[in-house]
Amino acid sequence: MDSKTFVEKYYIDRSKNNGVKWSRGRKMKALPLWIADMDFKDDERVLKKLKEFIDFGDFGYNNLPEDYFKVFNAYHKKRNDIEYEQEHIRFTKGAVDAIHQLICALTNKGDAIMINTPLYPPFKATIASCKRKVIESEMINDNGHFIFDYKDIERKIIKHKVKILMLCSPHNPLGRVYTFEELDRLFAICKKYKVLVVSDEVHGDIIIKEHKFIPALSLKKYKNMIITITAVSKTFSLAVFSHCHVIIPNKNLRRKFIYYQQSIHSGSVNVFNALPSYYNYLYGDEWLDGVNEVIYENYSYFRCKLSPYLNMTDMEGSYLLFVNMTPYCKDKSGYDFLLEDCHLLVNPGESFDPRYRSWVRINLATSPKNIRKAVNSILKLIKTK
Numbered sequence: 001m002d003s004k005t006f007v008e009k010y011y012i013d014r015s016k017n018n019g020v021k022w023s024r025g026r027k028m029k030a031l032p033l034w035i036a037d038m039d040f041k042d043d044e045r046v047l048k049k050l051k052e053f054i055d056f057g058d059f060g061y062n063n064l065p066e067d068y069f070k071v072f073n074a075y076h077k078k079r080n081d082i083e084y085e086q087e088h089i090r091f092t093k094g095a096v097d098a099i100h101q102l103i104c105a106l107t108n109k110g111d112a113i114m115i116n117t118p119l120y121p122p123f124k125a126t127i128a129s130c131k132r133k134v135i136e137s138e139m140i141n142d143n144g145h146f147i148f149d150y151k152d153i154e155r156k157i158i159k160h161k162v163k164i165l166m167l168c169s170p171h172n173p174l175g176r177v178y179t180f181e182e183l184d185r186l187f188a189i190c191k192k193y194k195v196l197v198v199s200d201e202v203h204g205d206i207i208i209k210e211h212k213f214i215p216a217l218s219l220k221k222y223k224n225m226i227i228t229i230t231a232v233s234k235t236f237s238l239a240v241f242s243h244c245h246v247i248i249p250n251k252n253l254r255r256k257f258i259y260y261q262q263s264i265h266s267g268s269v270n271v272f273n274a275l276p277s278y279y280n281y282l283y284g285d286e287w288l289d290g291v292n293e294v295i296y297e298n299y300s301y302f303r304c305k306l307s308p309y310l311n312m313t314d315m316e317g318s319y320l321l322f323v324n325m326t327p328y329c330k331d332k333s334g335y336d337f338l339l340e341d342c343h344l345l346v347n348p349g350e351s352f353d354p355r356y357r358s359w360v361r362i363n364l365a366t367s368p369k370n371i372r373k374a375v376n377s378i379l380k381l382i383k384t385k
């Protein structure tokens with residue numbers, strides 16, 4: 001589906017609704033381009049199926065559709081040429097819940113867990129709230145293309161005896177879609193020092209044209225030290241339904257995880273929350289291709305208009321663009337500059353890493369009209385500086 005048809009069919013005016021994104025925008029009197037959800041409603045066949053479920057009115061204990069895993073695998077096979085074994089898949093109430101449960105199940109208090117910053121804040125917050133030690137390795141900014149600092153990673157793994165590397169792949173907010181070679185080099189270091197890799201792949205379906213998403217578990221030789229977190233909560237903007245998968249091929253680790261889930265009465269699937277994912281795995285292909293087109297066009301437009309003035313990441317995946325507002329924001333943070341002077345509500349760079357105060361994260365999963373409006377207000381302002 002081309003982007004124009006997609007926007008006409010699926011863009012929703014959320015400005016008067018009670019969603020977090022737009023209500024905060026209303027309060028701040030700003031166009032909301034923050035938080036990671038989309039301004040598009042779901043595919044019409046998915047909505048029809050969900051309405052049928054509601055209209056039937058059977059809200060007693062339900063089973064997952066019998067072919068749930070078949071459908072889940074058909075989707076992954078088609079999009080990324082990978083299939084997962086049903087036995088390896090566990091459920092959680094979201095990706096952050098998965099991170100939390102994995103840390104609790106597989107490490108002890110005081111253990112060191114590594115992240116690559118700047119990074120989606122709940123990684124660090126969750127590690128810290130579990131009383132584990134956060135070890136940060138800052139990514140190297142090679143002119144907007146952020147890469148792993150392998151030497152720093154290896155040095156810190158040795159020094160702190162790191163137990164888990166929490167990978168964000170694709171990376172939020174840096175928009176990186178790692179290549180096979182990058183992952184191979186990173187995993188080889190982890191293997192050498194017996195570090196587990198937990199790969200959060202919730203952004204793996206929104207990929208900018210020439211790039212290819214590589215699921216961590218497609219590097220088969222590392223499968224015993226890799227755990228994947230995957231969901232379509234970002235892909236189809238289903239944040240209201242908390243439903244996520246944790247894939248653990250290693251039997252021993254899986255056993256520990258199951259034991260932990262049992263100890264906190266977790267791990268059973270909420271069927272109502274799972275159904276939107278199921279129907280999107282089944283019917284979402286065309287919608288997903290359409291939304292990828294819109295995001296690609298929004299990104300191309302933003303980049304074309306503003307890259308003569310601003311540095312920004314090469315957004316290879318996700319719909320989140322990390323933009324450096326230096327030198328325009330002067331002594332203000334990038335966030336304050338855009339809010340006060342352009343009436344745009346974005347995510348502050350410092351929430352991803354305190355060193356990135358003049359950076360902002362901008363959500364491009366909205367209409368081209370909103371992106372044009374944002375670009376124009378930024379352009380108008382920076383041209384006067």
Ligand SMILES: Cc1ncc(COP(=O)(O)O)c(C=O)c1O
Binds near residue numbers: 120172200202203231
């Ligand atoms: C990388 C990443 N992981 C997890 C989440 C949150 O997922 P959930 O709402 O399922 O906890 C987000 C939300 O933006 C994210 O970007």
